[in-house]
Amino acid sequence: MKYGVIVCTKCKKAKGVDLSFKTTKCIRCNKVIKLDKVRILYKTNSEQKLRSYLGLVNADLDGKLEEFRKTTQK
Ligand SMILES: [Zn+2]
Numbered sequence: 001m002k003y004g005v006i007v008c009t010k011c012k013k014a015k016g017v018d019l020s021f022k023t024t025k026c027i028r029c030n031k032v033i034k035l036d037k038v039r040i041l042y043k044t045n046s047e048q049k050l051r052s053y054l055g056l057v058n059a060d061l062d063g064k065l066e067e068f069r070k071t072t073q074k
Pocket residue numbers: 008009010011012013026027028029030031
């Protein structure tokens with residue numbers, strides 16, 4: 001498989017990566033992530049599928065964040 005989806009260990013945001021590289025740098029927090037140290041949530045050869053999955057994961061993460069905010073606003 002060519003592409004993968006990972007979640008940054010520092011800022012917990014999903015990120016699409018090229019699996020031919022050993023490391024990737026998070027665009028949000030600049031953390032260098034070693035690809036063999038993180039769980040790859042999804043693998044695909046299609047860049048289009050990668051993008052749609054990535055959108056899904058980030059929406060899910062944001063949704064949880066929204067829920068979290070609601071429960072803390074009292
Ligand atoms: Zn990050």
